Every structure is written in C-alpha cells, then in structure tokens.
Amino acid sequence: MAPGLGQSTPGAVDWNAPWFAGLARPPLGAGAVHEALNRAWPAQGPVRFVPQSALPPGMAYERFVFETASVPTRDNLHDFFNGLIWLRFPQAKRRLNQLQAQAIAAEGVGAVRGPLRDAVTLFDENGALLHAPDALWQALAARQWRRLFVELRPLWRAARLVPFGHALLEKLVAPRKPITAHIYRAPAAIESGADEDEWLARQLDPAHLATKPFAPLPMLGVPGWWPENENFSFYDDSLVFRSARPAQPRQQGLRNAADPA
Template sequence: MADGVTASSLGPIDWDAPWLQPWRRQGQPVAQSVARGCSVHQALQAAAPHGAPMAFAHQSELPAGTAYEQYIRDTRRVPTRDNLHDFFNGLVWLHFPHTKRRLNALQAGAIAADGVQAVRGPLRDALTVFDENGALLWAPAPLWDALRARHWQRLFIDLRPLWGEARLVLFGHALMEKLVLPRKPMVAHFYQALVATDSIANLDAWLASGIDAGRWAAKPFTPLPVLGVPGWWPANAAPGFYADPQVFRPPPAGRGAGVG
C-alpha cells in the first residue's frame, strides 16, 4: 500500500469509544478489510450502498495540478490515500453523503471563482474547519447557553444530568483520526443541531439542506474540549478535571461567565 496503511495503523481504533458508536457498524468491517490487505478506497467502495452518489478512487487518479475539491465535483470520485485520515474521511462520505456533497460544491464553487489561493477565504476556511474538526450537538437550551458562555462548572457539573438528553455526533474526519490517541486538549467545533434524532440519515438530510454560504462564512461553531463530554472519558468524572484553564479556557475579556 503506497501510503503505509497496515493492520497496525488501523488496529488501535477503539470501536467501543463512545464517540465512535455511530460509526462502528460500517467502520469496523471496513477497517477489518484493510487489515486483511485491501486498500482503503477498495474497502470503502465495497461498503458503499448501491447507487451511492460518490465512488472512491486511489489518490493516484487525481491529476497533477487539479484541485482535490474540483476533481470530486467534476468526477464524483473521492481520491483516497491509504492512511487513517482518508479512512475516516471515507466513513463520513458513507454516512453523510448529502452534507459532504454540499460542502464539496461550495468549496469547488469558491475555487472556480477565486482559484486556489495561499490563504483560504472566509467561506472555504469555515467549511474546512467543520469538515476536518466539526461535530453536531442537539442539547437542551441550558446546556447550549452554558457552552456558549464557556461556563464550564455549570455546563459539566451543575447541569451534568442534562447531558443524558443530548445527542452528539462527530463529523470531522481529522478529529476522529486524532481521537484514536485521545488527549485532553482536543477541541471539536460544534454546530447546533435543531433536530433531536439518533438517525444519521435524518441528520444528513437536515444539515445538507441548511448549509447557507453567507451564514457559514461567519463560522457558526462553538468550540468544546470534546473529552469533557460526560461519559466520553473516565477522567472527567472527577470535578477537578475541568479546573484546567489551559483546556477549559475562561470567556474572552469583556464577556461574563454567565449564561448568554
């Protein structure tokens, strides 16, 4: 395999991790296929449903000088390297095909209009942040209020029982790659889900239909140290876990720590 995916490189994935539960049913068999010697793009393609809007291709099919996003839009083929990053990217394509197509269309449209620049514009930057590091959260209003205020004590301790009503789904493939070796400072950029559902297909349809270029250019995301989510990391059961200002940072100067 050209980029070095082996059984050992996908083997460390803990499919029992809470954040991987929505991905396990399809993801674990794909990882097992790769462990048996299949290339990542072949394993993903074998898992794709009949009539899927996108196919997976080896990275070598991407012509030199052609923008990745433009190639996907033009060919409906996703160039895929044999590495963990593209493995998770492929899983997101399998689960969120409509959203990924919408993100790709906006990226390709911006590239067609402005070219590939050294610095991404606001829209492409926001799309990339979510594509790489985003997550979806439906939660009762008090949790969102505390999260936006960075009132960590209220969010994670006072309101801890409310997390049982929340619904969280990771989206960013780089985030999932990093969480293979979890560390406390890892931050996800959460987008507020307005539908409370355990169905990724429903989330995909809702999210894809609501991505507005103007609004998303303003990055409507809220950062959250993802291992602080109750039940996602054993260490956060100790209240002192959140008393770490290097990870759970206070509100910016001028913003109170209250709800708002």
C-alpha cells in the same frame, strides 16, 4: 486496524469508544483503503473512492471530487475516516464539496482561503453536531465549563454529540485531553442518521457558514465519554477549559448602530 494502513496506524481503532458510534466498519484486511470503503458503499452511492494517483497533477482536490464524483483516497487514517463520514453523511459531504468547488471556480486557489472556504474546511476537518437542551447551549456559548459539565451534568442524558470532522476522528484514535471540536448546533428532535444528514445538507448556507457559527468543545469533557471526568477536578485545567475572552472595547471614534447621531 484499517486496511492498508500498516505501521502508520497510531493504534488499533477502539470501535467501542463513544465518538465512533454510528460509523460504518468496513471489513478490515490487506487491501487498499479506497477498496474497503467501496465495499461498504451501496452501488448507487453519490461518490466512489479511488486511489490518490487518480487525482491529476495540479488539479484541486475539491474540484476533482465535484466534477468526477470520485474521492481520491490515501492509505492512511485521515482518508479512512473521511470515507466513513462520506458513508454516514453523504448529502452533507456533497454540499460541502459543492461549496468548495464553487468558491474555487469563482476565486481560484490562492495562498489564503476566503472566509467561506476556511469555514467549510474547519467544519469538514474538525466539526461536530450537538443536539442539546437550551441550557447546555447557553453554557457552551459562554464557555462556562463548570456549569456545562458539572452543574448541568444531568442534562447531558438528553443530549447527543455526533463527530463530523474526519481529522477530529483521527485524533480521537489516541485520545488526549486538549482535543477540541468545532460544534454546530442541531435540533434535539432529529433521531435518525438519514434525517440528520438531510437536515445538515439543507443548513449549509454559504453566508451563514462564512460567519463560522461554531463553539469550541473539549471532547473528553463530555459526561460519559471519558472516565477521568467523573472526578470533577478534571475540569480545573485552565489550559483546556479556558474562560471566554472578555469583549473587546470599541475603538475610539466608532459608534454602535444604536448610538444617537
């Protein structure tokens, strides 16, 4: 059980679960979550974790993190996993925070996020990286679930799935079949965590992110991640493994750029 989480914890964290591989495991005890995260963080780390009370009333969280290099942290699982992702992907998290802060400075904090802030939040909360052969990516993009998880099952030995979103990790403490991540494609050649972090930070281009270049992936369908998917009837659930939506017909009167004038 993580420090300071008390009875709010939905269960002890099973650190042997594949989705927690590669994460730091701060010493657990009776202290506050931000203190445990700081103990696991090198002294020269790009941010420090502070109690939630350090965030001034009315100030945007993202702006505070950007200007002070301090991450307000509550004593709950959500912020605990946010801290672990900061430890695992410091450069990428700083880049996402920079994009959020710049968008807030330019547009303010409105009732509705713009396309960029919406995409950044989506990836920050629920994203994951997938290093995989082309055939798996093609099946995933087309939502060909049977092909992805059954016909191409041997190819998953050459793939690596890395959760990034802290809300995603929080949900996976109590795994459920419908849990779905927003997947961003990563090159298969990256091996080390530091290289992965550096690559991702460079990839986070605002124009590209605003297009939401993600693919949905039901996490428990990944071979080797959940015992029940060894029985292939697991993938017959049409509520979880939905087919891709058919392409919408063009509205009358609109022409494709390739159509003759």
